[in-house]
Amino acid sequence: MRLASLRDGTKDGRLVAVAPDAGGCAPAPVKTLQEALERWEEVAPALAAITAFDEPLDRAAILAPLPRAWQWLDGSAFASHGELMDKVLGVEPVKTDKPLMYQGTSDKFYGPFDDVRFPSEDLGIDFEGEFGVIVDAVPMGTSAADAMRHIRLVVQINDWSLRKLAGPEMATGFGWVQAKPPCSMAPFAVSPDELGDGWRDGRVCAPLLVDWNGARFGAATGAAMGHGFHELVAHAAATRDLVAGTVIGSGTVSNSNYREIGSSCIAERRGIEIVDHGAPTTLFMRFGDRVRMEAIMADGRAPFGAIEQKVVKP
Numbered sequence: 001m002r003l004a005s006l007r008d009g010t011k012d013g014r015l016v017a018v019a020p021d022a023g024g025c026a027p028a029p030v031k032t033l034q035e036a037l038e039r040w041e042e043v044a045p046a047l048a049a050i051t052a053f054d055e056p057l058d059r060a061a062i063l064a065p066l067p068r069a070w071q072w073l074d075g076s077a078f079a080s081h082g083e084l085m086d087k088v089l090g091v092e093p094v095k096t097d098k099p100l101m102y103q104g105t106s107d108k109f110y111g112p113f114d115d116v117r118f119p120s121e122d123l124g125i126d127f128e129g130e131f132g133v134i135v136d137a138v139p140m141g142t143s144a145a146d147a148m149r150h151i152r153l154v155v156q157i158n159d160w161s162l163r164k165l166a167g168p169e170m171a172t173g174f175g176w177v178q179a180k181p182p183c184s185m186a187p188f189a190v191s192p193d194e195l196g197d198g199w200r201d202g203r204v205c206a207p208l209l210v211d212w213n214g215a216r217f218g219a220a221t222g223a224a225m226g227h228g229f230h231e232l233v234a235h236a237a238a239t240r241d242l243v244a245g246t247v248i249g250s251g252t253v254s255n256s257n258y259r260e261i262g263s264s265c266i267a268e269r270r271g272i273e274i275v276d277h278g279a280p281t282t283l284f285m286r287f288g289d290r291v292r293m294e295a296i297m298a299d300g301r302a303p304f305g306a307i308e309q310k311v312v313k314p
Contacts, residue, residue: 001047002188002303003153005033006061013063017050018188022305024053033066033134033189037244040136040152048191064109065155065189066134066245072106072183074130074159074249075099075232077225081254081268088271099227099235102175104159106247110184112305115312116160118181118287124163125285125311127212129264129293131204131222132157132249133229134189138242147233148202150242154195154229156186156208156295156304157249163267163284183249186293187305198297202228208253210264211292212285217269218262220255222295285311 004025005013015028015036029046030036036043076082077099086092094100110116118125134153142150165179192199198206204222211217227235232248253264263269270280285291294306 001044001191002194003028003033003036003047003065003190004057004188005063005065005067006058007063012067016055016057017047017053018057019053022057022188025055025057026050026053027055034245037134037136037152040244044152059113062113062187063111064185065153065187066109066185066247067111068108069106069134069245069247070243071246072104072249073101073232073236073246074104074251075101075227076251077227077232078251078254079226080224080256080258081252084254084258084268084271084275088274099232100251101232101235104176104180105182108182110182110309112184112187112307113309114184115310116184117312117314118162119314121284121286123165124161126161126163126266127210127264127285127291127293128159128161128252129208129210129218129220130157130159130249130251130253131155131208131295132247133233135233135242135244135246135248137244138233138237138246140237140239140241142234142237144228144231144234147237148230150233151192151202151229153189154192154199154204154304155189155247156293156307158184158291158293158307158309159249159252160184161265161267184307184309186307188303190303194303195297196299202230204250204295206295206297208264208293208295210262213290216262218258218264220253220258220261220264222250222253224255225250287311287313
C-alpha cells in the first residue's frame with residue numbers, strides 16, 4: 001500500500017490511500033496516519049482492500065506522510081560515509097559493533113514540495129538523502145528478528161543539516177540541536193511489500209537519485225547499510241518501549257565507490273575533495289537552490305515519489 005497525508009487545515013492532515021500510478025487517491029478509514037499506526041492490526045487490512053482511487057491527487061495538498069511524529073531517531077548505518085567523515089575531521093572512529101543513533105527534531109516534517117527556511121546562508125546548508133521506517137508500538141527488549149514485523153511503513157527522507165553548527169555542537173559532547181532542523185519526507189509512505197525485491201534484509205535495495213540545481217549529484221544505493229532497519233529498531237528499543245509512529249532513519253545513503261556514483265550530501269563531496277586535493281571546492285547551498293531526491297526501483301518505479309524543494313530566506 002501507498003499512503004499520503006493531505007492538507008485539510010489541521011496539523012496532521014487527512015490520510016489517503018494512493019493509487020499504484022499515483023494518479024488518484026481514496027479516503028482512509030481513519031483520519032490520520034498516527035491513528036492508523038496505533039490501530040494497525042485493525043486498520044491495515046481496510047487500507048489494503050481499497051481499490052477505487054476516484055479522488056484526484058492534488059500535488060499542492062501533499063504533506064509529509066507523517067507531518068509530526070512522537071519520535072525521530074536517526075542512525076548512521078553506512079560505513080563509507082562515517083569513515084570518510086572521521087578521516088576528514090581527524091577523529092578516531094567509534095569502536096563499537098552497535099549502531100550509531102541520535103534523537104532529532106520530530107515535531108515537524110516538511111512536506112516534499114515545501115520551501116525550506118534557514119536563517120542564513122553562512123550556516124553551511126546541506127541536504128542528506130536517507131531512507132527511513134515507521135514502526136508500530138515496539139516493546140522494550142525486542143530482538144532484531146522480531147523487530148522486522150514492527151516495521152509497518154518505509155519512507156524517503158531529506159535530513160537537513162547546518163554544517164557550520166554541527167562541529168561546535170558535537171564538540172560539547174551533548175548532541176545536536178541547532179545543527180539539525182526539521183527533516184523532509186517524500187510524498188508516500190509505503191508498506192515493505194510495495195518495494196518487492198527492493199526490500200531485502202531490512203534494507204531499501206535501490207539507488208537514491210539526488211539532483212542539485214538540476215544536475216545529478218549522487219546515486220548511492222541503500223543496500224550497503226551496515227545494520228538493517230530491523231537492527232536499528234532493536235537497538236532503539238533496547239532500554240525503552242517505542243511508541244507507534246516512531247520514525248527511524250538510515251543516515252546518509254553512501255557507497256564505498258562514492259567517487260564514481262556520487263554522494264547523498266554535500267559534506268561527503270567536500271570530504272572527498274579534502275582527501276584528494278587538500279581542500280574542498282564545492283560550496284554549501286544558497287538561497288534559491290533546489291534539491292530533488294527520488295529512489296528508483298529496478299523495474300523503474302518510484303514508490304516514494306520525489307522530494308523537490310527550494311532553500312529560502314525566513
